[in-house]
Amino acid sequence: MTGLVRERARLVRLLRLAGRARPAALIACLLLAAAAPAAMSLAAGWLVGAIAAGGDVVAPLATLAAVLLVQRTAESLQDPLGATCSRSIDGHVRTRVRQIALRQRGIAHLEDEEFQDLLSRASDRGESWRVRSPGTAATGQLMIVFRAGGAVAAGAILAGHFPLLALLLVAGCLLQRSYALRQWSSTVSVEDGLTSKQRRTEYWAEVASGAEAAKEVRMFGLADWVMERRLRAHTETTDIMWTARMASLRRQAPVAASAAVMALAALLVPGIAAATGRLAVDGLATCLAAAWAIFQATYMGQEALDIAYGLGALRALDQLDAPGADPGGEPARYGPVRFENVTFAYPGAAEPVLRGLDLTIEPGEVLAIVGVNGAGKTTLSKLLTGLYTPSAGRILVDGADLRRLDVESWRRHIAVVFQDFVHYSGSVRDNIRLSAPEIVASDDDLRRAIHVAGASDVIEDLPAGLDTSLWHTGTGGTDLSGGQWQRLALARALFAAEHGRRLLILDEPTANLDIQAETQFYQQVIAGVPGTTVVLISHRLSTVQHADRIVVLDGGRIIESGGHADLLRAGGAYARLFRLQAERFTAAS
Ligand SMILES: Nc1ncnc2c1ncn2[C@@H]1O[C@H](COP(=O)(O)OP(=O)(O)OP(=O)(O)O)[C@@H](O)[C@H]1O
Ligand SMILES: [Mg+2]
Structure with missing residues (x-):
């Protein structure tokens, strides 16, 4: 219970992110809108009493009109003010989510499904039934606080005549509301379990209407196929949500029954008292209007669900925040880079890509890395740049373990x-x-x-x-x-x-170049940065043959290493690949 109160209080404190003026104006509007129904019940009683006594009706009518005017004005301002406050809060939350995604030194977490689920929950992409917006939840929470205050004020007026009835209506309505909310909130946790499925829906929607796949979708006639995928992914989630919502709706029966009982009590108790002469007509008007004000202030609107969704977003944000920032580590000095018995498997992958790899990159050398598709060349460059961390073994930069270095200072080399x-x-x-x-x-x-x-x-x-x-x-x-x-x-x-x-990494830099540019590449580009260490990854052996050293990557290890001429003389994997490529050109000419 205290946890819930603490969470709700935290929601309200989020309003500080929207500055001072706008939340203050919103609070003023909510206060006036919440106080108006209770004031109206008093004014209604005054008016009816004046009519019954044949007295002056101008003052009560003017009061009623003024209250109505204030209420309408406050209500009409409260939506735009609430919207600007919540947008502002959501902007801060999204910035925080992006900072969390960016602060990790590597990128492995971005491929982790649980991390992606938390990101989706913390920063809504709009696929949910209601938007997961901490901002809307914060303004909704504020609205509920004032509405509860309005209900208590109306209850106090009713209690002046019927204390028990007032207690029944206020407590009953609040209990009813909390029961209904608990039922609907359970659908929010069902929806939380569907986040990755919802991402799949978004993916197919992007394939269908985005620019990236537009050419192939048209050329391959994929429109129906893609739409069908999207629809299937969408109905997979909506079917589950529909079932959960219907179950919630069925569980609302006690709420409807108790609402009917309370409405009846609110009519009958003052009605019978008036009919039996125990309550004057102005008292009757006041009591009926006060009871109506209690019902109005305690009905469960969408803001209750917005709070459930917004709290879910905050909880996801807390989980994302939990691991803390990566430690900065020592600044990196540039020097020889040594892969020592490095093994690496992508998160969740059964097989490692690199297996006990040993490799030293000397300062100033041009090192070429060759190997078949999927050999792990790009993976090696991602480890070298600290985007992933070895599963076993280590990478030493000038003798220091890259894990313990400040990766940003390393990347600046x-x-x-x-x-x-x-x-x-x-x-x-x-x-x-x-x-x-x-x-x-x-x-x-x-x-x-x-x-x-x-x-x-x-x-x-x-x-x-x-x-x-x-x-x-x-x-x-x-x-x-x-x-x-x-x-x-x-x-x-x-x-x-x-x-x-100091270190230039080029992964397939000639893949899209024409043949003339490819032949000039080494002399023009590599020779253009003398003294720089170059790691040159390429399938095209013509691109790499002038490198100081060429290593062949196969089965997750370096299987050959040496200059072009040495490797050709050795007659191993490199020589075979080179001959194969040379033959292709000879055959073509
Ligand atoms: N993000 C990833 N998640 C899981 N597996 C991956 C990921 N990236 C690559 N792989 C796998 O790792 C292996 C090595 O991929 P890598 O991209 O390093 O090969 P490569 O030698 O650069 O190939 P290519 O010559 O085609 O560029 C492949 O089997 C690939 O399926
Ligand atoms: Mg590659």
Whole structure:
């Protein structure tokens, strides 16, 4: 019980996030709206008494009109004020949720279903029956507090004539409300269990109407198939929710029965007293209006459910917050990087991708990593950048375990082009500068990186050069081809490498490049950043053959290591792959 009160009090305290003025105005409106029904019952009694006595009706009528006016004004202001307060609170909560998602050093948690469920609950995406909004819950809670006050005020007026009836109505209505709420709240916990299913619905909706899958959906004629998937995922959750809500509705029968009894008592007790001459007509009017005010103040509206949903969101936020921020650790010094007996399996995966891998990356060397699809090359780059932590073994940076280092300071030594690099919807300038936002760069700095990446022609052809907006899902933007984007991503990493990042990781940097760019890649790009350590991941052996050292990854381990000529002489896996690729070109010519 105290826990519940504490949670409700916490909801009300959330209003501080909306500033001072708006919550204060909201409180004033709620106070006036809650006090109005009780005041109206007094005014109604006064008016009826005046009519019965043949006295002056102007004053009571004017009072009644004034109360009505105040009530209507307060009620009409309370919705927009409540909405702005709750939006403001929800904005703070969403920011907090994003901070929590971002503060972990790695990204493994983002693939964890439970974490995703908590994120969905804490920050609503709008698939629920009611929006999971702590803001709406906070304003709803405030409204309930004032309405309860209104019910007690009306009860006090009724108690002036019938104390027992007043007690029955106030206590009965409040009990009834809490019973009804408990029934409906159970549907909220059912819904909480469906969060991951709801995410699947959102996924299919995005496939159906989003830009990403639009081409294939049309070309493969997938519209019906996708819609059917969406509908199936949707009905899977709605069927369960429908059953839960119907069960709740059936359990509301006692509420309806007790409401009927109370309404009857509210009519009969003052009615009989008036009929038998124990209550004057003005008292009758006051009592009926006061009873009506009690019913009005205690009815269960949507705000009760909003509170249940909003409390669920806060509880999810607490759970997300629980593990605490990752410890910062020592700042990382750049030096040799050593994978020592590293084993790694993705969360929930049965088999490890890397198994006891040993590898040293010396400062200033160009190390190429080759291997078949799925060998674990990209995974290795994700461990190297601290996005995942080894399941066993360790990664040493200049002799210090990466786990104990401040990962952000380590990442400031690294420039990277991921295999699935991001196309940022911003200007060309932003797309390049993002890799090292702390650098105050001149256009010449940017142009040099663009030149080394072989992207000068691409930028020159753009309508506004570096300022061209690559906002490809809106108006006034330009999009680039796959290869042009790849050159831009390269320029982004090169810019960071030229401005002090010591380790350049390139994962399949030539995958989208034309054959001419691919052949020039090593001389142009790798030679363009002398002294930088380069980890070059590529299937295309022509891209890697000039590397200082090439390692072949297979079965989660390094199976071969050496220069191109050594590996060819050794006649192992690398030599076989190289011959296979060379034969393809010879056969084609
Ligand atoms: N996020 C992930 N969750 C679970 N498994 C993953 C994840 N990413 C990759 N894998 C699995 O890890 C293995 C290695 O993947 P990785 O991307 O490292 O291979 P790769 O050598 O880079 O392949 P490619 O040459 O195709 O780029 C694959 O079997 C893949 O299915
Ligand atoms: Mg890969």
